[in-house]
Amino acid sequence: MTNRLTMLISFLLILGAAFAGQCAAADPPPCLLCGNAHTAAEHSVLYKGRAIPLCSPACQEHFRELERTGGLDPLTAGIEPRAALFQADSAPQRLGGSRLPFWIGCYVLLGVLTGGGAAFVAVRKGIPAGSSFAIGFALNVIGLAIVLAKPARETEFHVTGLRKVPTTRASLRCPDCGKANHPSANLCLHCGRALEPLSRSEVNPT
Amino acid sequence: MLNFIKRPLDRLLDTANMPNRRPELRAHNESNVDDMFIIGDLAGAPVIKLAMEQGYEVIHHIASLPGAKGGDPNVYDVVVAGAGAAGLNAALEAKEAGLSCLLLEKSKIANTIENFPEKKWVYAEPDTKPPKGKLWLDGARKEDLVARWNAMITENDLDVRREEGVESITRPDRKSPFVVKTSKGEYRARRVIIAIGQRGNPRKLGVPGEEQERVYHRLYSPRIYEGEDILVVGGGNSAIEAALVLSEANRVTLSYRGAEFGRVFKDNERLLKAAVDAGRVEVVYESNVTRFDDGIYTLERQEGGAKREEERKFDHAFVLVGAELPVGFLRSVGIRLENEWRGNWLASLGLTVAALFFAGLYGPDARMAGLAANVPPLASGALALLAVAALFVTASRGNRYSWLGISFLACFTVYGAKVGNGEEFWPFRGWGFEALSFGDRPWSFWYTVLYTVLMTVFGIQAMKRWGFDRKDSFQIWRYVSLIGFQWVFFFLIPEFLFQWAVQMNWVGDTLANDPQFAGQAWRSYGVVYAWPLFFYTFFYDPHQIWIVWGVVLTFVLIPILSFFHGKRFCSWICGCGGLAETLGDRWRHLAPKGKESIRWEWMNMAVLVFAVVVTVGILIKDSIAFVRAPSEAGLHIYRIYVDVWLVGILPVTLYPFLGGKVWCRFWCPLAKLMGLYSKWFGRFQIKSNDKCIACTECTRNCQVGIDVMSYALKQEPLTNDDSSCIGCGICVTVCPMDVLSFGDEPAVTSEKKTALTTES
Incomplete structure (x- = not known):
């Protein structure tokens, strides 16, 4: 356990170091108001989701003044909103690039839906769900139609998803000796008398 | 100060092993030792039918491997350790598949079932699943079931060595056969299946005097005790059922270390309350037996925040506190357990930090320029990759800390480089986002x-x-x-x-x-x-x-x-x-x-x-x-x-x-x-019927850590009032007894328990 604790503390230290590294300033953009290259995080401000680089308390004061007089929007219009951390770069530059991922996505999405439908039908019909999903996934609507057209298979051991009801019956009492037997027994285990089974045996008794 | 953090963290991490640890298994129930398989109770099979299924499927897998049949008369294709349901079915299937097979059993055939109380009815649940393999299974009294299984061994001419337990399993190298040493001899095998179960390894208190004749770890024939002072230790269903049946003709004290019974059947809770009200059973909560002497045991009790010891007399004691994984044996044959932190954490940490450090030197970040002045970028990149490769090597040799390091590096890279706009996390600043952007996409x-x-x-x-x-x-x-x-x-x-x-x-x-x-x-x-x-x-x-x-x-x-x-x-x-x-x-x-x-x-x-x-x-x-x-x-x-x-x-x-x-x-x-919404006005719930067999599968598979089984045993609805259930339904799906259902289903009471009560 000491090992685990030490490992945890060590990783927390790495986390702290990484955070410290993250917080250390990269090359800052120039001041929005005076163009000075030496901007600092403590002077910069957020405005309508935009990170505004500023270089000094004087520029900060100037910025507040413009904010009060409503003269900021023309200055900040060219700066993208900071946005959510992971989507900061999600704006127009993404419009380029191939559309192939989109069409692949549509095919996979439809495949998952029709494959799921085929597997659902297969479970209901008592036929293999895995291969039905594969057919539905690969052939989309055609695959679903193929699975729908397949005949159902008779199966006694059919699990109906989450709508399960216990099927165990009460034990079967021997009319002669009164001892309890499995509901599927056709012979009394105790006296050998022939019994009328209440359900089909799960296996062929040896 | 460290203990202040260490203790709760220790308890938290160990809860994943509840109630018992399991061996680490790969596909087809193969352990971390190649060609050594684990089936049955040890591998988490909750009921007999599913244990049999594991035996059947492992043999089918082995038979499908190239060169499964060796042909060397001195080397068995398969040695199975343990002749319970799983081991017997595996041996029968091996015979069917034409594999030479030896079945070793340290005591009796189906010893766990053999040790059930007399005339106990054994069920062939789940009914919704047919049994696989040749071993007969239908509901039967335990005596009849064991008799049938013994008959099958004879009919099928299985090579079974009774009362011959496995002492060690070794293999000089990967290409040599295993050497299985028992109390009576030594055998060689190409593959080994361990099916020894854990019920035959009852957990002990580990207190002085526990080894004496009158202290037992299982209850076989409760009716032979009459008019005695009996101590039962434990808080599970076995202990409570033992206390109840013994209380019919004896004075029973039930000692339990907890303040309440958390995992007991609703019926048992009710019957115990009636027995306590009638004065037949005395329950001593928050108590621990600290020693057994001749006819006297010492009980340490928690009273008002203080511990107090008292001596009480007893004629017989039953310590029924569950079973234990045979950890010593498994480790001796090289098998790893789940959730086991092995390896050198310091080496893994060093390699993880080294990978990050050298990756940092690769980048053009100005802060690193001084450090990187004499290190060419390619060399630093190669060193970073070398550190990662060393992590993989140590991880593949069983160092779990290295896996943690690899996992951390992968996720740190993916997320740390994704921030973009030159704000990537160190050491990816200034190059990570760009390096991972391609195909005209960020x-x-x-x-x-x-x-x-x-x-x-x-x-x-x-x-x-x-x-x-x-x-x-x-x-x-x-x-x-x-x-x-x-x-x-x-x-x-x-x-x-x-x-x-x-x-x-x-x-x-x-x-x-x-x-x-x-x-x-x-x-x-x-x-x-x-x-x-x-x-x-x-x-x-x-x-x-x-x-x-x-x-x-x-x-x-x-x-x-x-x-x-x-x-x-x-x-x-x-x-x-x-x-x-x-x-x-x-x-x-x-x-x-x-x-x-x-x-x-x-x-x-x-x-x-x-x-x-x-x-x-x-x-x-x-x-x-x-x-x-x-x-x-x-x-x-x-x-x-x-x-x-x-x-x-x-x-x-x-x-x-x-x-x-x-x-x-x-x-x-x-x-x-x-x-909070669901707690305040939601109607979501999971309900239970009365068929829970305490197999722990529902609890084990709950991703949000709910002890679903404790709700199932007590037939209490599981809601968001006191749990963070997300309704994934895996507990419902995994239950071999169809105990659980979502709230809109009516609670089902099986006829079985009624029939069983009538019989006994």
């Missing part, structure tokens, strides 16, 4: 592709595990939903459709030409992600459409969903939960469990409160000047710590160690908000 796009592909591939795998293989349409639809939502709402819309809608004026001229709407494609994640999971819904200059939708989603639609379905958003819709349910599915059993882990869930309340405070602060900062600075600082902290570390890096790093739901369960503020 890394964040490829990250989304990677996320979606992982969810799809592992989602189909999980769908097979829980849906196809178990013929469970609920799970099929659940995984289709998770994968579908990921593709539609977290990939196709934000990455393509939103932008096309703007470009092609599908949203109308006004919106298409409004930069506040058209320039913020990322906000389309908020179509499904509600505040506070999508933290930026209400600020960063949103268009009013998004504000209205955000309010409707968080404060109208999510409460309605919670009313009907509790927290199913997490298990049917959410991308974060989706990755946990798909990629993290294989590690779901490692989730911390029970009350101890639930105490740690206070953290998501803390994140929710933090999110509320920061959101309010950001919204009012332009009106109230002194709120500005703390709000912006809070926002910065939230972005880094919650949106990167707690959502991305840490939870995904921890998937293979604490299961997939670390973020959803411990830190997600939306999960907490839905939990």
Whole structure:
């Protein structure tokens, strides 16, 4: 356990170091108001989701003044909103690039839906769900139609998803000796008398 | 001070092993030792029929391997250790498959069943599944079942050595056969199957005097005791049932270390209360037996915060505190256990730090220039890769800390480089985002592709595990939903459709030409992600459409969903939960469990409160000047710590160690908000009937750490009042006895227990 604790503390230290590294300033953009290259995080401000680089308390004061007089929007219009951390770069530059991922996505999405439908039908019909999903996934609507057209298979051991009801019956009492037997027994285990089974045996008794 | 952190952390991490550890298994029940398989009780088979199934399937797998039949008369194809249901069925199947097989049993055939109380009825559950293999199984009294199995051994001419336990298994090298040493001889085998179970290894108190004749660890014939002072130790169903049956003709004291019985059948609880009221049983809670002397035992009791010892007399004592995994034996043959922290943590830590350090030298970051002056970029890159390779080597040799290091490096890279705009995390600053951006797409796009592909591939795998293989349409639809939502709402819309809608004026001229709407494609994640999971819904200059939708989603639609379905958003819709349910599915059993882990869930309340405070602060900062600075600082902290570390890096790093739901369960503020909605006015619940056999499968597979079995045993509804259940239904699916069902199903009472009571 000491090992685990030490490992945890060590990783927390790495986390702290990484955070410290993250917080250390990269090359800052120039001041929005005076163009000075030496901007600092403590002077910069957020405005309508935009990170505004500023270089000094004087520029900060100037910025507040413009904010009060409503003269900021023309200055900040060219700066993208900071946005959510992971989507900061999600704006127009993404419009380029191939559309192939989109069409692949549509095919996979439809495949998952029709494959799921085929597997659902297969479970209901008592036929293999895995291969039905594969057919539905690969052939989309055609695959679903193929699975729908397949005949159902008779199966006694059919699990109906989450709508399960216990099927165990009460034990079967021997009319002669009164001892309890499995509901599927056709012979009394105790006296050998022939019994009328209440359900089909799960296996062929040896 | 360290103990202050260490103790609760220790308890939390160990809860994943409840109630017993299991060996680490690969596909086809193969242990970490090649060609050595584990089946039956040891491998977690909850009932006889499923133990038999494991024996059958392992032999089928072995028979399908190339060169399964060796042909050397001095080397068995398979040696099976343990002649219980699993081992016997494996031996019978091996015979059928033409494999030479030796079955070793340290005591009697089906020893666990043999040791059941006299005339106990053995069930062939689950009825919905046919038994596999040749071994006969139908409901029967234990004497008849064992007699039939013995007859089958003779009829099939199995090579069985009774009362010959395995003492050691060794193999000089990978190509040589195993040498199986027993109490009577030595055998060589190409493959070994361990089916020794754990019931034959009762847990002991480890106190002086426990070895004496009158102290037992199982109750075989309760009727032979009359008019005696009897001590029963334990708090499970076995102990309570023993106390009840012994109390019919004796004076019984039941000693239990806990303050209440947490995992007992509702009926047992009722019968015990009646026995206590009638004065037939005295229950001593919060007590421990510290020694047994001749006819006297010492009981340490907790009274008013102080410990007190007292001596009591006894004629017989039954210590029924469960069974233990034969850890010593398993380790002696080289088998690793689940959730076992092995290896040199210092070496792994060093390699992890080295990989990050050298990766940092590779980059052009000015801060590193002094350090990197004499190290060519390619050399530093090669050193970083070398450190990663060394981590892989040590991990493949069983160092779990190295796996943790690899997992951390992978997640740190994926998320740390994704920030972009020159703000990547060290050591990727200035080059990570660019290096991972290709095909005219930024890394964040490829990250989304990677996320979606992982969810799809592992989602189909999980769908097979829980849906196809178990013929469970609920799970099929659940995984289709998770994968579908990921593709539609977290990939196709934000990455393509939103932008096309703007470009092609599908949203109308006004919106298409409004930069506040058209320039913020990322906000389309908020179509499904509600505040506070999508933290930026209400600020960063949103268009009013998004504000209205955000309010409707968080404060109208999510409460309605919670009313009907509790927290199913997490298990049917959410991308974060989706990755946990798909990629993290294989590690779901490692989730911390029970009350101890639930105490740690206070953290998501803390994140929710933090999110509320920061959101309010950001919204009012332009009106109230002194709120500005703390709000912006809070926002910065939230972005880094919650949106990167707690959502991305840490939870995904921890998937293979604490299961997939670390973020959803411990830190997600939306999960907490839905939990509160569901607790206040939800109607979601999981109900139980009276058929629970305490196999722990439901608890083991719960990703949010609920001790589902304790609810099932007591037939209490499981709701969001005192649990963070997300309604994934895996507990319902996995239950071999069909005990659990969702709330709209009527509770079913089986006829079986009634019949059993009548018989006895």
